[in-house]
Amino acid sequence: MSDATSLGRLPKVARPASPSALSNALVFGWRAVLKFKHVPEQLFDLVMTPIMFTLLFTFVFGGALAGSPAEYLQFFLPGILVQTVVFNAVYSGMGLSTDLGKGLFDRFRSLPIWSLSPFAGLMVGDILRHLIAASIILTIGLILGYRPEAGFFGVLAAFALLIAIGFGVGWIFIVLGLLIRTPMTVMTIGFTFIFPLVFASNIMVDPATMPDWLRAFVDVNPVSLMTTALRGLMGGGATLGQVALALIAPVALTAILAPTTLWLYLRR
Amino acid sequence: MNDFSPARNPIALAEIAPAISARGLVKTFGEVRAVDGIDLDVPRGMIFAILGPNGAGKTTLMRMLATLSRPDAGSATVMGHDIVQAPHEVRAAIAMTGQFASLDEDLTGRENLVLLARLWGFRGRAAKSRANDLLAAFGLSEAATRQVKDYSGGMRRRLDIAASLIITPGVLFLDEPTTGLDPNARKDVWGMIRGLADSGVTILLTTQYLEEADQLAARIAVIDHGRKIAEGTSRELKAATGSGFLHVAIADPARLDEAAGILERRLQHPVQRSTEGAQLSVMAGAAKAANEALAELVASGIDLSDFSMGQPSLDEVFFALTGQPGSADSHEDARI
Numbered sequence: 082m083s084d085a086t087s088l089g090r091l092p093k094v095a096r097p098a099s100p101s102a103l104s105n106a107l108v109f110g111w112r113a114v115l116k117f118k119h120v121p122e123q124l125f126d127l128v129m130t131p132i133m134f135t136l137l138f139t140f141v142f143g144g145a146l147a148g149s150p151a152e153y154l155q156f157f158l159p160g161i162l163v164q165t166v167v168f169n170a171v172y173s174g175m176g177l178s179t180d181l182g183k184g185l186f187d188r189f190r191s192l193p194i195w196s197l198s199p200f201a202g203l204m205v206g207d208i209l210r211h212l213i214a215a216s217i218i219l220t221i222g223l224i225l226g227y228r229p230e231a232g233f234f235g236v237l238a239a240f241a242l243l244i245a246i247g248f249g250v251g252w253i254f255i256v257l258g259l260l261i262r263t264p265m266t267v268m269t270i271g272f273t274f275i276f277p278l279v280f281a282s283n284i285m286v287d288p289a290t291m292p293d294w295l296r297a298f299v300d301v302n303p304v305s306l307m308t309t310a311l312r313g314l315m316g317g318g319a320t321l322g323q324v325a326l327a328l329i330a331p332v333a334l335t336a337i338l339a340p341t342t343l344w345l346y347l348r349r
Numbered sequence: 350m351n352d353f354s355p356a357r358n359p360i361a362l363a364e365i366a367p368a369i370s371a372r373g374l375v376k377t378f379g380e381v382r383a384v385d386g387i388d389l390d391v392p393r394g395m396i397f398a399i400l401g402p403n404g405a406g407k408t409t410l411m412r413m414l415a416t417l418s419r420p421d422a423g424s425a426t427v428m429g430h431d432i433v434q435a436p437h438e439v440r441a442a443i444a445m446t447g448q449f450a451s452l453d454e455d456l457t458g459r460e461n462l463v464l465l466a467r468l469w470g471f472r473g474r475a476a477k478s479r480a481n482d483l484l485a486a487f488g489l490s491e492a493a494t495r496q497v498k499d500y501s502g503g504m505r506r507r508l509d510i511a512a513s514l515i516i517t518p519g520v521l522f523l524d525e526p527t528t529g530l531d532p533n534a535r536k537d538v539w540g541m542i543r544g545l546a547d548s549g550v551t552i553l554l555t556t557q558y559l560e561e562a563d564q565l566a567a568r569i570a571v572i573d574h575g576r577k578i579a580e581g582t583s584r585e586l587k588a589a590t591g592s593g594f595l596h597v598a599i600a601d602p603a604r605l606d607e608a609a610g611i612l613e614r615r616l617q618h619p620v621q622r623s624t625e626g627a628q629l630s631v632m633a634g635a636a637k638a639a640n641e642a643l644a645e646l647v648a649s650g651i652d653l654s655d656f657s658m659g660q661p662s663l664d665e666v667f668f669a670l671t672g673q674p675g676s677a678d679s680h681e682d683a684r685i
Contacts, residue, residue, distance in 0.1 A: 091483065091486035094516070100470040104467075108467040111464070112464055119496060183449055183450070183454070184450070187417055188446075189468075190416075191417060191445040348419070
């Protein structure tokens with residue numbers, strides 16, 4: 082033992098005033114930021130797949146799909162942003178499942194704090210992750226020649242929509258994280274649902290060439306609705322209706338799953 | 350004078366209420382009654398141990414008292430607050446160190462403590478200063494900037510307990526505080542627990558180590574299959590089991606079975622075998638009966654390397670109460 086324990090050296094402190102719910106949530110947000118510092122490789126995981134997708138689809142398939150790689154990139158980039166945010170949500174579900182398995186949440190739950198603040202903190206972390214990942218992808222897109230016709234404010238609006246999407250989809254994985262003990266299972270189940278939604282959408286190609294039965298699905302797929310709105314916001318010409326359709330799924334998910342999360346968490 | 354009696358003054362009642370008072374607590378998981386009607390009274394300032402084998406319901410009981418799990422029946426107060434009606438007040442008065450280190454492994458030791466200090470309401474510099482005080486008191490100053498995943502088991506445990514002392518709690522719950530620690534680290538944690546109790550903290554700890562309960566706790570509740578099967582001081586539990594215990598060590602381990610048979614027949618009590626070495630323990634009652642049993646062993650040509658009469662160890666108490674030996678580790682401890 083290098084230096085021995087001596088509780089005698091521990092000064093007594095007065096109990097501070099009870100912190101507000103917002104303050105609790107921000108502390109958990111700070112925890113998420115610390116994670117970026119200590120586990121920067123998680124960011125690498127988050128952006129590598131979308132970067133590879135961008136390069137692969139643009140340069141290998143792009144010419145065949147849209148006439149030229151440059152033209153395809155213009156079509157594809159908003160879609161890959163949606164894909165990035167949706168995939169990233171899976172990782173936060175895994176993180177939650179890991180935390181719960183280690184008993185860390187037991188400590189949080191035994192504290193006199195706002196019950197939902199750990200989740201609010203997770204959401205803060207998720208939103209930061211989405212923003213960082215989306216910024217990296219957009220930067221690479223700009224380097225490769227992508228140009229958002231709607232300009233700076235179009236991109237800003239698009240990022241706001243991405244955050245709403247990430248917030249909504251995030252609840253799915255928080256609920257999965259609460260229900261499932263092993264992080265790997267959260268990932269497997271997550272991707273089982275996410276893959277068909279992402280690939281049977283209008284992210285990669287225009288659904289015009291798809292068979293009717295598939296197109297019927299693709300047209301109502303929430304991922305397609307999100308992608309359409311994001312394309313509109315970044316490329317100009319987005320309608321209020323498109324944005325409203327894109328927000329249906331995030332709003333519905335939040336309305337249903339936020340109370341579910343609270344219920345699952347408190348009855349554990 | 351009667352106006353100040355606790356019964357008429359609810360605030361005074363909360364101040365003098367026992368640290369823990371539980372009546373008929375029940376928790377079921379499907380078909381299993383993990384905790385099956387337990388009463389518990391822990392006065393303030395005491396180290397109280399809940400002793401039992403794996404799966405006895407110790408952790409479930411503790412989780413209910415710490416408001417992590419709702420009881421299916423029964424009621425309890427902690428520091429005068431009802432665990433179901435007023436969980437927030439209970440949480441403000443307790444701290445819990447779970448069985449598995451409840452720390453963020455990716456963060457440094459200091460960041461873990463600052464995080465918790467902020468959650469308790471310390472701001473900026475005050476949070477950092479509290480974290481540094483705790484690190485110093487627990488001998489972790491040098492490791493403050495290292496990530497917890499690089500800590501040894503003993504360091505983790507110390508940080509985990511430090512994390513429960515951001516605010517000096519009324520009741521500290523420790524779920525198997527020394528499980529998985531080497532003997533040095535275990536002694537270290539014991540010293541810490543005694544130090545906390547000296548400063549007035551009530552401590553409820555669960556353990557499967559009989560030695561640990563014996564060493565630390567003023568009172569012990571023995572729990573098996575979700576029920577409390579005995580409670581008292583270590584001395585009382587031993588006295589209740591009977592005082593005249595005969596311990597013998599057999600020179601030739603090959604004849605252990607034979608010797609056990611003789612003792613069991615002679616003394617009419619089950620014989621407990623030590624997990625290592627050729628040792629047998631059995632309740633003998635009167636010294637005369639023990640003498641006769643020893644004489645028969647010698648007459649059968651079984652050489653004894655050692656024998657003694659004395660108080661039962663907590664091992665033997667546990668065996669007598671539950672019909673199963675304590676955990677293997679506790680046998681080693683009992684030898685120290």
